[in-house]
Amino acid sequence: MTNFGGPNPIGGEQPASWPSPGAAPHSYPAPPQPWQQPAAYGPYPQTPPPAPRRSSNRRRVILTVSGAVIAIVVIVTGIVVVTNSSGPSGPASAGDTVRGYLEALARGDAQTALSYAISPPPDTTLLTDDVLKKQQEKAPISDIRIVESTDTGQVHVLVNFGDNALDETLFLKQAGDGSWKLPSAALPVDFRKDEAGARGKLIDAVTLYGKPIPASGRPYVFPGPVEFGSSNPNIAVDIVNPVYLLGNLEYGVNVDYSFTITDAGKEAVKKAMMPLVQQCAQSTELSPPGCPQQLGAGGMGGTAAWTAPTTLDEVTFTGDIDNTGRQSVTGSIVYTVTLTGSVFQWVNHPLPVGFQGYADMTTQPPGFTFYTG
Template sequence: MAAAAAVVVALVVAVALFSGSGSEGGTAGGGDTPATAADTVTAYLQALSDGDADKALSFGKAEPSSKDFLTDDILRKQIAKQPITNIRVLDKGDEKSPLRMGTVKVAADFGGKTSEADVRLTKVDDAWKLDNAFVRIALRNVSGDEGAESTLTLFGEPLKDKESVNVFPGFQQLGSTNDYLEVSQLADAAPLQALSFGGTSFLQPKFDLNDKGQQAVQSAVSDAFTACERSHALNPPGCPYKMDRPDAVEGTANWGPADISQVKMGLFLEYAMTTTVDGPVVMPVTVQTVDGGTASGKVDKVFFGTVDLTKKPPALTTK
């Protein structure tokens, strides 16, 4: 009888060891499934911080329609630019709701800048799942054939003709298919906020000329006046200036180098992909006259032009 009792006691101890004590934190049953809603949010953010895309998505309730930007490669680019650190739960919320729904206030540092949000979760079977484990970016004005937004790229991939893309919260690398443009965000993004706003966000790109674009605009102006110097015509083709002297003999003009140092660029117009250029330009010219003499002078006026950045190289038109 004593031996039988010992066996029963051993079995009870074994059951107690393997069933756990029902603690509030950690994982349910000692496995990989977080036990609480707060643990789930923390595990999700830790997976993002670790660059593990599939694990991060496993904590979400919904399956993304596309994983083009939900990969380890993209995620690691995000955290290389903005490491995710200092993950903390600010409020565990109500995890015992009969509706099997919960909200956890969480904060984390993205590249050293704190972001916080109320993250919504739903209990699916016995596991808490984030209602939104990724952000859907709705794309506006990207499908047109013209305008800077039609050149927009995300992590080097063109967004033209896409209605939306799915991304993880954090750094979004914006760029352009146009070599002359640089892209930045109009406003600082709050990475975690999109998770609490139905999982939907919008890009706010701001386009401007990069160094290559500015040099190309300057070259377009310079090349136009160089075209004057290569010609002896009174109205050289491609030249912004012409000789209006009525007694000048056609084909005898000698155009000197123009002083374009005061020509400035105006604002870049995103919708038209153009920038204006203007400023005073002085250009010397010598010409023979009908009486056999020679006349020298300068064409001195304010120059106005528009440079089209859709062309390669950019094309200058003058007024």
């Protein structure tokens, strides 16, 4: 029989106080006295005894705690990644919003650019990829640098719009979801049509990059250069410094504009004048009513025979189209006249007649009226 070593080896002589088998022990055996000869130890076992159960439980606790720590790290890491991700729906900072907005403008992405605003503009007619890309062709956005972004939404940015190097401070607002948004992603360009009077009809002809502006006369555009034109071939719209940048985003601009007559418009006015010139030639009066001919005394009334010219070469267009939509026209019309006077006789006599009048440029084709005293 194999004996396992110890103070009371298994298989050795039992101490006198060891309880008989089957009886419940009343006390642990007393240790041997110093004077007693210790019992002999048996040989070592061939394999080590199994580890105590407590050690196994300890390893299990360690593994469980380690797994929990790893899970917490993964969850926290995921939260950090989600929180720090930037985009139009939830940028990490106000500076991220400004950078994202400018990058969207630079690549011609109108919808993404608009998503960085706290609210959409009332009119998006001209806020399209097509118009935005044309703006970028004229003045590409480059070298975006966020100098400072505060936790109150103030952003100091440096950026180039073509040859325009901008140094701007923008003030953003916090949306309901906590993300930072621009007050507006587009700016209103206001022609003040409600104050324009008759000239409001000319504003209706204004185009922006070939597209008509809204009936309000207040189109919204993205920052950058704007190319204005006219759908009316007789008039041109002239805009003072049509480049609107980041500093105009919040409040927009009142457009400083004027209208001028085009070469096609001048020809249209001359064409409108000709029936009146011919009508005035049908009179036999020395000074037909509503007409430019004004002959003084000396001729005999009712004896004038007027012949109208076939061309109007001495016509001058003075100044811009005024606030009433009128273009001032002056010059000379060369009639020929046959006239019997008290002391003279004219036969097919060339007679330059000076005139003043105006063209109504609010209609197409324009109308014409002579000024008469």
